[in-house]
Amino acid sequence: MAESPDADLFLVREIRKGDQRAWKQLIDKYQGRLLAFARSRLRGPGEAEDALQETLMGFVTSLANYDESRSLETYLFAILRYKIGEVLTKKNRRREVATGFDIDDDAQRPIDPGFEETPSARAAQAEITRQQQDVLAAILRRLIDELRDRDKLDDLQVIELIFYVGLRNKEVADRLDRDEKGVAGVKFRALAKLRDYIEDLDEAQRNLLGEGELSSETTVSRVWRQGRLSCLKRSTLGSYVLGVLDDPWEAYTRFHLDEVQCLMCRANLEDLSQESERVSEGDVSDRLFQSSVGFLSQRGGG
Numbered sequence: 001m002a003e004s005p006d007a008d009l010f011l012v013r014e015i016r017k018g019d020q021r022a023w024k025q026l027i028d029k030y031q032g033r034l035l036a037f038a039r040s041r042l043r044g045p046g047e048a049e050d051a052l053q054e055t056l057m058g059f060v061t062s063l064a065n066y067d068e069s070r071s072l073e074t075y076l077f078a079i080l081r082y083k084i085g086e087v088l089t090k091k092n093r094r095r096e097v098a099t100g101f102d103i104d105d106d107a108q109r110p111i112d113p114g115f116e117e118t119p120s121a122r123a124a125q126a127e128i129t130r131q132q133q134d135v136l137a138a139i140l141r142r143l144i145d146e147l148r149d150r151d152k153l154d155d156l157q158v159i160e161l162i163f164y165v166g167l168r169n170k171e172v173a174d175r176l177d178r179d180e181k182g183v184a185g186v187k188f189r190a191l192a193k194l195r196d197y198i199e200d201l202d203e204a205q206r207n208l209l210g211e212g213e214l215s216s217e218t219t220v221s222r223v224w225r226q227g228r229l230s231c232l233k234r235s236t237l238g239s240y241v242l243g244v245l246d247d248p249w250e251a252y253t254r255f256h257l258d259e260v261q262c263l264m265c266r267a268n269l270e271d272l273s274q275e276s277e278r279v280s281e282g283d284v285s286d287r288l289f290q291s292s293v294g295f296l297s298q299r300g301g302g
């Protein structure tokens with residue numbers, strides 16, 4: 001069950017042509033994990049289903065803004081988080097639902113400017129911010145990849161708790177049962193690497209990324225979450241469910257799910273665990289299709 005970006009790209013291109021079957025396939029593929037995620041954040045009756053429905057309609061109506069080089073799953077989760085944020089803001093009870101590490105401010109700062117009309121000055125600023133975040137995401141991803149390639153997943157856990165969750169060295173040491181000096185060393189080396197990576201950027205990118213971004217914990221954390229930089233592949237989560245994942249990946253996966261409490265990966269995991277019971281969800285899938293396919297036909301016309 002490997003994730004194939006090519007398969008997603010094909011689906012999106014068919015949907016852009018107005019292909020209803022492709023739209024149904026996209027819903028079938030992603031509704032389980034998106035619904036599980038929405039249900040982890042919204043507890044009111046029907047709220048999660050409504051948010052998912054609005055997400056799908058939002059995706060279809062903003063299809064022109066979807067950048068094909070970005071992960072479709074990440075994009076769908078971003079829209080869903082935005083919709084959930086709207087519901088929670090409306091209900092004014094955002095702080096009460098702190099059930100996992102996904103308390104975010106996406107509703108205030110839509111990552112996709114396509115969702116609302118903005119005056120051009122604000123749009124230009126949003127574009128610069130987006131470019132900054134892209135560069136920041138790129139160097140963080142390089143750091144994560146490098147640690148993964150060298151099987152340094154213990155160090156990745158340290159980095160993730162510091163940069164993503166925002167814990168202090170001492171807290172990290174306690175959580176991971178490591179000594180504080182070791183944690184400080186990992187952080188020191190990571191920051192040195194990030195500075196090296198910044199040196200490798202071309203000048204335009206380097207100018208985008210001022211001193212501020214690296215030292216702003218909230219910016220780093222938001223970029224990390226929105227890009228799902230350390231999230232697990234669905235195939236990895238599938239192996240985890242089956243109990244065939246070896247260390248250090250098994251330990252890392254458990255860490256990301258249970259210590260970091262990444263709600264998006266937990267939603268994916270739940271969806272995978274229930275895949276065999278999927279037959280009963282045929283109704284949900286049909287309803288989502290019926291409610292959103294009209295927007296697709298409208299697009300096809302123009």
Ligand SMILES: [Zn+2]
Binds near residue numbers: 265
């Ligand atoms: Zn994750």
